[in-house]
Amino acid sequence: MSTEVRVPTLGESVSEATVATWFKKPGDPVAADEMLCELETDKVTVEVPSPAAGTMGEIVAAEGETVGVDALLATITEGEASKSKSAPAKEAKDDKAKTAQAASGSNGDKGNTDVMVPTLGESVSEATVSTWFKKVGDSVAQDEMLCELETDKVSVEVPAPAAGTLCEILAQEGDTVQAGGKLAILSGSADGTIEPQKRPEPADEASDDKPAASGKDVEDAPSAKKAMAEKGVSRDQVQGSGRDGRVMKDDVAKAAAAATQAPAASSTPAQAPRAASPAEDAEREERVKMTRLRQTIARRLKDSQNTAAMLTTYNEVDMTEVMALRNEYKDEFNKKHGVKLGFMSFFTKACCHALKEVPEVNAEIDGTDIVYKNFVHIGIAAGTPTGLVVPVIRDADQMGFAAIEKAIAEKGARARDGKLSMAEMQGGTFTISNGGVYGSLMSSPILNPPQSGILGMHKIQQRPMVVNGEIKARPMMYLALSYDHRIVDGKGAVTFLVRVKEALEDPRRLLMDL
Template identity: 75%
Template sequence: MADVRVPTLGESVTEATIATWFKQPGDSVAVDEMLCELETDKVTVEVPSPVAGTLGEIVAAEGETVGVDALLAVISEGGEATAAPAKKDAPAEAKADAKPADNTAKPAEGGEDVPVMVPALGESVTEATVATWFKAEGDEVAMDEMLCELETDKVSVEVPAPAAGILTKVYANDGETVEAGAKLALISAGAGNGAAKSDTQAVAATADPKITSDGMKNAPSAEKLMAEKGLTADQITGTGRDGRIMKEDVLKAEASGGASKPAAATPPRAAASAPVAADQAGREERVKMTRLRQTIARRLKDSQNTAAMLTTYNEVDMTEVMALRNEYKDLFLKKHGVKLGFMSFFTKACNHALKEVPEVNAEIDGTEIVYKNYVNMGIAAGTPTGLVVPVVKDADSMSFAAIEKEIARLGGLARDGKLSMADMQGGSFTISNGGVYGSLMSSPILNPPQSGILGMHKIQDRPMAINGEVVIRPMMYLALSYDHRIVDGKGAVTFLVRVKEALEDPRRLLMDL
């Protein structure tokens, strides 16, 4: 007999919840085959089988909370089963769906029921919203045909059909929230006439420009957005399965300047609109917030409700930084293959200031202050789908070139919607550059649990009194928002002054002054 126990969950994490069991008592398991999935506050943890054999008793059922090293199940060691065989009395798929609610979904023409499950959504992402169903109950589906589209906090996920047959039951409708590993629908495999459907799709593809060569349409949400933005399919590169155009592809095309004149007389989406007065009909539209927008809204409001947030301001003369950049930008590009921007200067200046005022780089955990002996610099970036904050890890040990390269890499992933959760976790301080949009001054909101965020703004020529004379200088307003629970006013002002000094005389960064 071999015990299956809860593995180490990470620093300061002491318990987890059983999310899903992928095996049942009596099932054969192979070494390292995934048995179940645990959820913690931060991540999702997979539990593999320590030995090959047969799964005996399951001690902790789905939904239960367990501590580190707690007993989850027991395995009877046996033959080297490379794959778990189906039970003699029922197919494995049927066993997974043995619920009274499924009795209404009768297999057609003797077909076997195949569940459609929510796929893996990424590390620490545990749920998604059903955005659009492309098939309805009773429709015939082909293997790998796209059934629906899910939205998570960061990305959209396509769900293909695991088998050809008839879609007999839909468990989660548009707009509903589902967890990773949950059942979305049921397909009666082998039912219907797949060959006839393929012929029909081939004919339809030649008649409908919205249908791709494999007979599957672009995402309906993408079609609607193309109509609203005045875009056509030939202006957009699809990144979905088999080249289908997704909603993110349309947003990306619009952001890159590919939008033409808005389509004439585009009718409002009546299904998404709330009832309004007769004189307002067609002038308002009600659209459900995306999961990303909901997450942004929740985190920003939580930040305001939790932190004692205060903002202090200063201004910096950018003359020396701009002169240094203009002098070396061509050599920098030639040697390092990346442009020399302002962000590396600001990152270096913040690294310098954080060493002197470490509480700005710390966070509150209960009744304790956690000081970070490193700087993971978050760089706030606007994307077509919302604000994201990718993190430059260990920025305090990086050169100007390394910082610029990492910012360029993360910026590209952000624009393409391909940032992973790992790219956006672990930040200790954040820089937000509203100046790229023309902002002259603003008060940035903290990115919890961080205690500080620096706001950069537009560089603007202004008359300044220098040594008794009025001269025109390129000036930028700086704003530091900080958590007053941990950072005192003296520390915040000192931090901002050190950033100002380093930027007005970049030689201080080289001399560590």
């Protein structure tokens, strides 16, 4: 009896993922709930457990392939492995081939086959051609990867719908294509018969013993890119072990270990620097095209500046009382609640307190309406190796210090591991950004649309302050509130920031709701 392993739900508005790593191979025994493989999207990493105990059957989706929700990944043969364990997988592949043939417009006879843009996902209508793995004149096998497309959500690999020869590329790298558009034309037929096409003569004839493709022509696994960013390892230092030299996560770990064991470079006599020409400087530059995701981030931030009447007001807070309260109770707090007492819970509670008095900072504009939120979902900006994410703590105004600290710790860990779901980053009504952890003394945060306010925290620095007529060194922090002046007046913004300042300088006000 066979059990199918299928792609689980990937999160709101995420319809596709990339198979990053298989932990098992055909014939391996597996236990129920044992991890079989890891899938990656542009936001989260999803581990796929075994639905039953048995023997690993055929793997339908290999590492690097793009799969949709509920797509067949592999089969599990319950009990001992049998010769028929690959039958369901074979049928699935046959169905996949038939679907690809139908979508391409091929009728099975010898002739040309169109390579079309696949379905890109919910509400996604266009993509950018990022990489072609084949060039005109190359022979391709059915299901061999031809190119990769990028949307603002996911990367989509396009397989060959039939075996043949790539005779024409209609959409070049960097071109924007629509869903259902034509990418290229294959000559040949789905049965593998190839009609030879005259291949354009290259400018320089390549040597027969030269590799067909370098590692740079193959898109590396998303988990490998993340690992390289975390460990500071360049692509040139890693030898790929995946398909066509694709770099996998384990390859990065091996390269990082080898780099730490490598002997230090021998010192050479110092030489006087020579002025480089602009042409030589250009040779040392590296030009990398922005990903669709980064383009979307840039567009959203610029749209925020173009749409909102954004203004920033500043104040400073004396952190003496908060630091004293934290130092007095942090050990007892950790012992009872199992989580450290940080500053973020104080700021979150202070913001919730101030938002009750100035509700327009917690509201948003929808056309000609103002939508007031009778709840507070606080977004906590967190830096990760792959970029800035903003997980949301829902109903923070109903939570105590311990619940807030636990939520921040849990979501921060999930953010660093790349395991946040789309749902965990949506629905925020107000955002707190702590640039102080990186040493920022002063900044103007940008609004996170459609929110109308964001609080910027900064580093705590000892500064001379006048206290009761005496100059004393006090731990001070600058606060910045960026707000949408279309909905929040200057009076409301200043009042909000003053209430946050008052609550932090005298935390007892939070208890007394003052």
